[in-house]
Each structure stands twice: as structure tokens, then as C-alpha cells.
Amino acid sequence: MSINLTSSSYLVLGLIGLRGPSSSYQLKRAADRSIGYFWPFPHSQLYGEPRRLAEAGLLAESAESGGRRRRTYSLTDKGREALREWLREPEADVYQIRDEAELKLFFSELGDESTVRRLAEARVAFHRGRLAEFKRTMDRLGGIPDLEQRLAPLVLGVRVELASLAFWSDVLEGGLAAARARMGDLAEALTD
Amino acid sequence: MSINLTSSSYLVLGLIGLRGPSSSYQLKRAADRSIGYFWPFPHSQLYGEPRRLAEAGLLAESAESGGRRRRTYSLTDKGREALREWLREPEADVYQIRDEAELKLFFSELGDESTVRRLAEARVAFHRGRLAEFKRTMDRLGGIPDLEQRLAPLVLGVRVELASLAFWSDVLEGGLAAARARMGDLAEALTD
DNA sequence: AACGTACCATCCGTTTCGGACGGTCACAAT
DNA sequence: ATTGTGACCGTCCGAAACGGATGGTACGTT
Numbered sequence A, B: 001m002s003i004n005l006t007s008s009s010y011l012v013l014g015l016i017g018l019r020g021p022s023s024s025y026q027l028k029r030a031a032d033r034s035i036g037y038f039w040p041f042p043h044s045q046l047y048g049e050p051r052r053l054a055e056a057g058l059l060a061e062s063a064e065s066g067g068r069r070r071r072t073y074s075l076t077d078k079g080r081e082a083l084r085e086w087l088r089e090p091e092a093d094v095y096q097i098r099d100e101a102e103l104k105l106f107f108s109e110l111g112d113e114s115t116v117r118r119l120a121e122a123r124v125a126f127h128r129g130r131l132a133e134f135k136r137t138m139d140r141l142g143g144i145p146d147l148e149q150r151l152a153p154l155v156l157g158v159r160v161e162l163a164s165l166a167f168w169s170d171v172l173e174g175g176l177a178a179a180r181a182r183m184g185d186l187a188e189a190l191t192d
Numbered sequence C: 001a002a003c004g005t006a007c008c009a010t011c012c013g014t015t016t017c018g019g020a021c022g023g024t025c026a027c028a029a030t
Numbered sequence D: 001a002t003t004g005t006g007a008c009c010g011t012c013c014g015a016a017a018c019g020g021a022t023g024g025t026a027c028g029t030t
Helices: A007-019 A024-032 A045-055 A077-088 A100-106 A115-142 A148-181 A186-191 B007-019 B024-033 B045-055 B077-088 B100-106 B115-142 B148-181 B186-191
Strands: A059-063 A071-075 A095-099 B059-063 B071-075 B095-099
Touching: A007 A024, A007 A045, A007 A059, A007 A071, A007 A077, A007 B100, A024 A045, A045 A059, A045 A071, A071 A077, A095 A100, A100 A115, A100 B007, A100 B148, A115 A148, A115 B186, A148 B100, A148 B148, A148 B186, A186 B115, A186 B148, B007 B024, B007 B045, B007 B059, B007 B071, B007 B077, B024 B045, B045 B059, B045 B071, B071 B077, B095 B100, B100 B115, B115 B148
Parallel strands: none
Antiparallel strands: A059 A071, A095 B095, B059 B071
């Protein structure tokens, strides 16, 4: 009856904790607009995982209405407790960045001379796009009070995106050497 | 005979392109110290993928010596061409961040009041550690000339890590509101 | 000769992925 | 009334990724 919970399990539990009773589709929608940026999650998992959690007693499942095959899940006490326990632990095991652009950058000496410049152009546009998306979300949620926590990962996201954008802009303007020169003081950051 | 090449395929091709003929084990070593930071890659793939690429004619395979089951792979012309073509395309399909800490941050309102602070403490230490690692690598490679390209992803990594560290430090010092206030000017970045 | 340790390769059960497919509902145009 | 359309919704399944367990080799040290 006891299953092992992954970060993805907690994503599901947490989303339901924040939203209240939800169907898989609603979870997918909610994830796409928020935490999906920091934890990619294929929609098919949003159907499988809740079922697993329901079997383990962490969620309550209620099937529904006529032709619709929709199921609604809600947190049980056990589920809420599991979530709290996870949050009590400040450890975060998973931290992964997977960026094909950095792959191309690393191998750029195997291409021609325009490789880096063209890559930088594309990446400046890309990160601008992400920032614009983040801004839209922040503007949409900005007015609502007591949202500091849900906005927080977005704030971190913006700061990371600004750093990436600055890097690629520097590459575009002054090449790799410039991007390195404007890196900031590493030694200082380490001794504070 | 034609297989579909993933980013991971190009990681293998590229690594061999940079290093010259290499065994799987050498690739694993090389990846761990460099590009592995930006493209997680389980060691078992470093044995399977080259074989696949050899079957497709992109790598040449040479088995070796006595008891050792070691195989050495080198780029064929076809492999080198595939790599160049990939580099010619500035598009980068994959960009994923997967950070369990951001998950906990997003759901922090479901925990107790100390959740965010404790998380921030742990994360400051974590990102300091990553920066220290990056610094060691940069110092080790810093002296060698003509390494600008291979250092570049590391430079981006440092800049991103500095941004993350700054975010969590701000949270620690002034809470989420402070972290948001010191976010930098989003509108400005978007209009440049 | 025995030991320790780095080096090296494979296997295999499990999880994740993502796209294809198929169905339902509300509403509007015909 | 019928058809159309687009959003809504759920499942399946083959393929790929994952990562830990296992087991062997080379080589220097004691």
C-alpha cells in the first residue's frame, strides 16, 4: 500500500492542495501556466500519477457524470500530511538544466565562424520570449493579494532569464570574451 | 540505416569531435567534468548511443586488446558532416529546468512559516557549492589558450548560478518581497 | 602472492515521454 | 433538426531514458 513518492507525486499533491478538488485536465491546465516552467511534466502522467496516489490513500477519487470519463481528486489527511513532511525537508535532490543551446555553444568550434553569432541571435529572441511570457503571467496575477509565494518561482525564473539574456546579448555585442568579462565577481559571491 | 538523431546523439558526436577517438569510459569522464552540467546523461547511454551511431555509419568502431572489452570510437566523414549540419541550425528545441526547490517554493504556503527560510538557507549553500565547482573548473582550464568556446557554457552557468544565488540570498535577507523588488527591470530588458 | 583501487562494460527492470487516437460537450450557423 | 466547429477531456502504447546492480580487468603496493 505504501508507494515511493517522487517529486512528481508531490507536484500533483501540491497542485490539488492549492486548487482544491481537481480533475486531471484542470491540473494539466494549471501546471502549464505555472510550475510547468520549472518542472516539465507530460500530460499523460497527470492521468497516471493521481490514480497511483489514490490507490495509496493520499488522494480521494470520485468518478463523475454521464458520458464524461472525468475523475475528480482531492487530498486526504494522509496526503496532506505527506505534503507537509516533504515541505519540512529543505533538501532538494533534483536540479537539472538541459539546454541544447549550451550544447551547441560548447561544440561551436566544430562548426563555422558564424555558429556562435547565429546561435546568440536566436537565443536572445528566445529568452526575450520567455521573459515576455513571464511578464504576462505576473501582470495577470500581480493584482491578487497574498500571492507572494506562488509568484516566487516566477520571480526566480525572471532573474535567471535576465541573466541568460544578458549573457547572449553580451556575446552578440562583444563576443565570448565580453560575455566572460561581464560575468561578475565570482570570488566575492563565494566569500560573503 | 538512417536513424533519428537526438541531442544526445550530437553530444556523443561532439565530444568525440573535440577529443578525437575515445572510448565510452573516456566520454563519460569528459562529460562529467564539462557538458554534463548542462545536459545530464546517464553513463549507460554512453555505451548504447555510440554503438547506435556506429551502426548508422556516423562513428567508426574499433574493438581492442586482450581481456579488455574496450571499444574506441572515432568520427567518420558522415558523422562530422552531421555534426556540422546540426551546428549550422541555430534552433535549440530543448530547454528544460527541473528544480525541486522551486517546486517546494511554489507550494510553500501549504507548509509552515519556516519553510521558505529553511529552503533559502539550503539553496544558498547549494548554489555556492555549484559556483565553487565552476570556479575550480575555470581555474583549471583558464590558462590554456583558445579555450574560449569550451569555457563559454561555464560562463553562462556561472551567470545563471549568480542570479539564483542572489535570489535566494535576497529571500533570506528580506523575504520574498525583497527578492521580487530586486528583480531588475523587466520592461527595459524587453524593449532594448 | 594477496590486496586495494581505479578502470571499464553490460544488463535489465522500471519510469518517463510524447504523440496518436478517440470521445464529449456547448454553441452557433444553416 | 442537422451539421459544423472548436474547446474540452482521457487513454493507450511503443520508444527512449534512467540508474543501479553486477562483474570483470589492469596495475601498483605491501
